[in-house]
Amino acid sequence: MKKLNRRAKTLLLCLCLGLLLLLVYISGLLIPEEAYAPDFMAARLSPSLRHPFGTDTLGRDLFWRTVKGLSVSLTVGIAASCISAVAALFIGIAAAVGSKRVDGLISWIIDLVMGVPHTVLIILISFVMGRGLKGLLVGIACTHWCSLARLIRSEVMQLRAKDYVAVSRRLGKSGGWILVNHLLPHLLPQFIVGLILMFPHAILHEAAVSFLGFGLPPEQPAIGIILSESMKYLSAGLWWPAVFPGLTLVLIVFLIDKLGDNLRRVLDPYSAQE
Amino acid sequence: MIQKNETLLEIHDLSVSFRMYDATLEQKELQVISNLHLRVRPGEVVAVAGSSGSGKSLLASAILGILPSNASVSGHLHYKGRELNSQLQKELRASKIALVPQSVNFLDPLMRIGPQADGHKKPYPTEKRREIFASLGLDERVEKLYPFQLSGGMARRVLVSTALISEAELIVADEPTPGMSLSQALHALKMFRALADEGKAVILITHDIDLAFGFADRVAVFYAGTTVETAPAEDFCTGPEALRHPYSKALWRALPQNGFEPIEGFQPYAGSLPQGCLFAPRCPMATDKCRCEKPPVQDIRGGEVRCFYAT
Amino acid sequence: MPLEAKNLSFRYERGLPLVLENIDFKIEAGEVLALFAPSGYGKTTLAKLLAGYLRPCSGEILLNGAPLPEKGVCPVQLISQHPEKAINPRWRLKKVLEESGELREDMLSAFGIEKAWLERFPRELSGGELQRFCVARALLSGAEYLICDEISTMLDVITQAQIWSVVLSEARKRNMGIIAVTHNMHLARRIAHRVFDLEKREYI
DSSP states (O other): OOOOOHHHHHHHHHHHHHHHHHHHHHHHHHOOGGGGOOOGGGTTOOOOSSSTTOBOTTOOBHHHHHHHHHHHHHHHHHHHHHHHHHHHHHHHHHHHHSOHHHHHHHHHHHHHHHHSOHHHHHHHHHHHTTSHHHHHHHHHHHHSSHHHHHHHHHHHHHHHTSHHHHHHHHBTOOHHHHIIIIIHHHHHHHHHHHHHHHHHHHHHHHHHHHHTTSSSOTTSOOHHHHHHHHHHHHTTTOOHHHHHHHHHHHHHHHHHHHHHHHHHHHHSGGGGBO | OHHHHTOSEEEEEEEEEEEEEOSSSOEEEEEEEEEEEEEEOTTOEEEEEEOTTSSHHHHHHHHHTOOOTTEEEEEEEEETTEEOOHHHHHHHHHHTEEEEOSSGGGSOTTSOHHHHHHTTOSSOOHHHHHHHHHHTTOOGGGGGSOGGGSOHHHHHHHHHHHHHHSOOSEEEEESOOTTSOHHHHHHHHHHHHHHHHTTOEEEEEOSOHHHHHTTOSEEEEEETTEEEEEEEHHHHHHOGGGOOSHHHHHHHHHSGGGTOOOOSSOOOOTTSOOSSOTTGGGOTTOOHHHHHSOOOOEEETTEEEOOTTOO | OOEEEEEEEEOSSTTSOOSEEEEEEEEOTTOEEEEEOOTTSOHHHHHHHHTTSSOOSEEEEEETTEEOOSSSBOSEEEEOSOTTTSSOTTSOHHHHHHTTSOOOHHHHHHHTOOGGGGGSOGGGSOHHHHHHHHHHHHHHTTOSEEEEESTTTTSOHHHHHHHHHHHHHHHHHHTOEEEEEESOHHHHHHHOSEEEETTTTEEO
């Protein structure tokens, strides 16, 4: 077989991952509740063909619970990082284009948000917003925009100093025109990559906060909840409720991260020479 | 092999190509230097002239072995009769071959000029450096500055000084003069000449060909990634009637002091090179033969030329 | 419509030494003036001042007796030494030209631009070809004066002659004034009506 180059690889990875995520998401929506309903006759079964991930102490099928849990995680992750990334774009541009005072204020807020550990901040915000899905979403969205906003701020500042932007100004173009035509096309790849690299963060934080018991309610199948329940039985020799859902989470996060990384290299205008 | 021994650097049939993406997912090879020959002897200044984008800077990178990773090289490079492979290049780069880079961006922005010009030599050749700086019109206070504080011309002179301070046998100078005043440029060239007279060799890649002719022994004219003519420098001082290739003649006539007459057309792109002679599409005397066949290198009147109709 | 520099002085920051001091000269429409100065004299700074990229610390630049407009298309356009920096690398070259005005195909040949180049990206063209786009962009804006800051220094002599023949013939056609900043005396003598030596403050 011909060795694939990076562009082809990235495209393939994109497609596979997109399909996988879509599959997880859709099946999560379509799974009937019976699929992971408690069945005390089938409690504590180790992995088998019928139950690929085994069952937990209540006899719930862990595979379907994981899929359902991932689908919830993905929803939270995607929604929260989209909100976060769009906010980052506006805030970053505002900081770069605005007056010194605006820039100072934004930088101060960024420092403030980044100064508090994410998990703690998410828990606090989530509590204030009344916990549950909504609380978690707002919490994650409010904490993840900082580094991307900083990146966009510095990028815009660099771009504004470019010769072609100066030329554009002397050709009578307005600030808004320059922003849309010169700056945004350069920011878009940064933005997309930043967005994609935010997913795994958001998903992990969702799982972590749920694991700690501050996120989704315990009756909801979520990766964090499954993992936190499994902890209790780990010492009793029930390894599978922890291992398989955990591995699935790691796999998804790893794949998304890899995709973001590859995409960044492909979107670089100098990557044509590779 | 007496010939070999007295040659410092011999480039035979060198081709360099780059792997690039085209519009789709496919990658293609773009040949930017093709079948290039060049010989440099100790005590000689060889000027490399020719159109922008003809692969002159890439030649410098190929000699030093600092081409980007997507480039591939074929053909032979010999340094003092030894095959110049990447290991030897690495060895020589540190001591025997020096590059005067084209762009000011090659300076480390966080390092003061003085230590930067010294390189890694210890003890620091401060005295010698000051001497060279002074002779290039660089003030002693310059050594305390950072690269961003230099003007374009000053930065170039610093780049030239790095090669003069190093004790290299072969100096590859990639566009050392633009941004300098005439007297500074002449001085820099004089210093290169002096190095050559000490038995070193200089490859001088330049657009300021009118200046270079006065200091070089031979001139290699590049076009679209290959040498179309290699001639003694006197021929360029004499004028177009002494030159062999129509492109060299056109180059001479385009000089501001010699008529300032441009010829029509553009250099072909790597990837869509003409089948026959590379210059045929712009050549006033091209025939069907030129359009189909690549002319071989011929020795004519003490120079090498690639043209069927060279006289 | 004369363009005048009156008593121009410039420093980059308060406390730093003056880069330019009391520069005075005047150019008429249709005239080609070469500014000649040694390296490190501040030629590029002067070019930027004249085109309104920088503001002088003292003195003024007058076009037809009035200062350059702050907003809108500047009637004095700068062409720089590095075309690859003056063109957005993510734009097709067609857009580069359209930035400054409506593009008519019959003008392309006068600018020495091949139609096929318009659909390409800047990295696919050489410096000389990009410089033609910078020249064309400045001309399309309807400029009355062009400041050419070493525009052919990085180019080979044939391309240099090609570019200057475009600039000079368009300038004649439109009765434009050209200020050519250069360090090459042969070039200055060849293209300019007058050569002003900035260091000695005299016309040669």
